[in-house]
Amino acid sequence: MRVDDTLSRLAGTPPYLILFVSGKCWMHCSHCWFHDVWKAEHHHGEPLTTAEIEKIARSMHRVSFLSLTGGEAFLRDDIVEVAGMFGRLTRLERYDIPTSGYEPDLVHGKVREMLRVNPGIPFRVGISLDGTREIHDSIRGVRGSFDRTLETIELLREVKRKCRNFDMGIITTVSKHNQEHVRSIGTLVEEIFPEGEWQVNFIRGDPRDPEAADISVENFELAHRMIADRIERGCFGGHDFGFLGPWLSAKNSLRRKVILEHVRKRRAGVRCAAGTLGGVVYLDGGTYPCELLQESMGNLRDYDCDLSRLWNSKRASEVRKMIRRNRCFCTQECFLTVSILSSPSKWPSLIRERFILRRARSSLK
Ligand code: SF4
Ligand code: SF4
Numbered sequence: 289m290r291v292d293d294t295l296s297r298l299a300g301t302p303p304y305l306i307l308f309v310s311g312k313c314w315m316h317c318s319h320c321w322f323h324d325v326w327k328a329e330h331h332h333g334e335p336l337t338t339a340e341i342e343k344i345a346r347s348m349h350r351v352s353f354l355s356l357t358g359g360e361a362f363l364r365d366d367i368v369e370v371a372g373m374f375g376r377l378t379r380l381e382r383y384d385i386p387t388s389g390y391e392p393d394l395v396h397g398k399v400r401e402m403l404r405v406n407p408g409i410p411f412r413v414g415i416s417l418d419g420t421r422e423i424h425d426s427i428r429g430v431r432g433s434f435d436r437t438l439e440t441i442e443l444l445r446e447v448k449r450k451c452r453n454f455d456m457g458i459i460t461t462v463s464k465h466n467q468e469h470v471r472s473i474g475t476l477v478e479e480i481f482p483e484g485e486w487q488v489n490f491i492r493g494d495p496r497d498p499e500a501a502d503i504s505v506e507n508f509e510l511a512h513r514m515i516a517d518r519i520e521r522g523c524f525g526g527h528d529f530g531f532l533g534p535w536l537s538a539k540n541s542l543r544r545k546v547i548l549e550h551v552r553k554r555r556a557g558v559r560c561a562a563g564t565l566g567g568v569v570y571l572d573g574g575t576y577p578c579e580l581l582q583e584s585m586g587n588l589r590d591y592d593c594d595l596s597r598l599w600n601s602k603r604a605s606e607v608r609k610m611i612r613r614n615r616c617f618c619t620q621e622c623f624l625t626v627s628i629l630s631s632p633s634k635w636p637s638l639i640r641e642r643f644i645l646r647r648a649r650s651s652l653k
Pocket of ligand 1: 313314315316317319320321322358359360387388
């Protein structure tokens with residue numbers, strides 16, 4: 289049996305799971321790959337019901353990391369129930385929800401409910417901020433979204449102050465439409481959220497506006513340098529809850545370097561763990577190794593929503609084999625996370641980044 293099949297079998301189900309729970313969204317972002325054309329081509333059925341998601345959760349034992357996403361996950365009516373289900377039925381170690389933060393009261397209310405149903409489980413919300421007011425509103429295609437996002441950030445900062453297992457990060461997707469403004473975005477993020485983490489993502493997939501993907505790596509690198517500078521000055525927070533928390537921030541530092549390596553050298557700087565330790569389940573139960581490959585591993589509805597059976601099926605093994613054969617590499621941040629954390633060759637660099645973060649913070653005390 290090949291190493292990746294052995295690992296998948298040992299894990300049983302992907303320890304790192306991205307679960308799409310909503311196809312709805314308030315925004316119309318130019319960099320978005322999860323747009324109507326993509327959905328029409330890829331979704332072949334109704335969204336998974338609450339009962340079906342419960343079956344998926346029951347088929348999983350340990351979930352190291354769960355991302356509840358969409359679209360806008362907070363627009364799913366039973367989102368609190370879904371989060372609670374994983375907290376109750378699996379050994380859920382950490383979960384997160386990315387959001388545009390467009391509805392401050394709704395997001396704030398649901399976050400508080402989730403913290404109630406999953407007490408003590410590390411939970412992070414990643415809020416997207418793509419520019420200063422005019423740029424953000426123009427990229428997001430919704431006037432007024434910048435001000436509302438800032439309101440959500442303020443509300444969640446307050447939650448973060450009160451609740452140890454809650455964390456928030458600000459995420460900027462670098463695209464053609466904001467790449468020239470990376471410096472002002474970084475300065476803004478530091479102003480409005482000095483105690484937190486700024487995460488920059490490289491635009492990916494086939495965006496709604498194809499031109500949005502036309503970016504220069506130097507602009508991404510500038511964001512990387514600004515973050516490194518903040519770390520050096522001790523003005524950079526990040527994951528800090530539990531044993532794993534600080535390692536995740538170290539991983540984010542290393543991940544930016546791996547992304548730069550992938551873009552510049554056009555070769556894999558780490559062995560991809562998608563399809564082995566990480567996977568994606570779309571709204572209709574379609575299961576994939578990641579969000580970029582079009583190779584389906586099957587649909588959960590054909591397995592009575594038993595992810596363990598699907599994950600260890602012949603088809604899933606074929607997809608893993610194809611990933612190995614093609615020596616696939618990309619800049620997809622989520623899968624770089626699981627790839628970096630599970631690659632022993634990356635651990636010395638990870639320890640170095642952890643040391644840098646720790647030294648920077650303690651120098652401030
Ligand atoms: S990028 Fe996210 S917030 Fe923007 S339209 Fe797509 S799903 Fe919605
Ligand atoms: S390298 Fe990227 S595209 Fe290839 S399998 Fe991994 S996450 Fe998917």
